[in-house]
Amino acid sequence: MAGDLHNALAEAEAQVARLKREIAQGPCVEFGHDWQSIGGKNAACGDGCGCSVPVNVCTKCGDCDYGDNADADEIIKSCAESESDPQP
Ligand SMILES: [Zn+2]
Ligand SMILES: [Zn+2]
Numbered sequence: 602m603a604g605d606l607h608n609a610l611a612e613a614e615a616q617v618a619r620l621k622r623e624i625a626q627g628p629c630v631e632f633g634h635d636w637q638s639i640g641g642k643n644a645a646c647g648d649g650c651g652c653s654v655p656v657n658v659c660t661k662c663g664d665c666d667y668g669d670n671a672d673a674d675e676i677i678k679s680c681a682e683s684e685s686d687p688q689p
Contacts (some may be wrong), residue, residue, distance in 0.1 A: 603655045603678050608665035611643055612644050625662060627662070628661065629659060629661055629664070634657075634659035634661065634662065634664060634666075635659055636657035636658070636671070637659070637660050638655045638656070638657050638659075639656055640655075640656055641653040641654060641655050641656060641668075642654060642667075642668045642675065643657045644668075644676055644680065646666045646676075646677040646680045647680060647681070652676055652677065652680050653676075654668045654670075654676050654677070655668070655672050655673065
């Protein structure tokens with residue numbers, strides 16, 4: 602089936618892209634990213650709350666965490682804990 606070949610090709614291409622990214626990140630995979638804050642974004646953890654979480658970019662490979670980091674987890678968690686009225 603041609604469809605199967607297309608699927609196999611898409612899978613192979615996805616794997617190549619992943620490997621290329623890992624090679625580009627090189628030392629980051631082994632030693633960790635060197636995150637640097639480039640600003641913040643809305644945490645979107647609740648209705649009408651104004652939390653913002655830091656967004657970091659790696660100075661070595663240029664990877665961006667889009668606000669997916671330990672600080673953000675902490676902010677969202679403490680926001681949920683400070684929420685006094687429970688959801689119905
Ligand atoms: Zn990196
Ligand atoms: Zn919040």
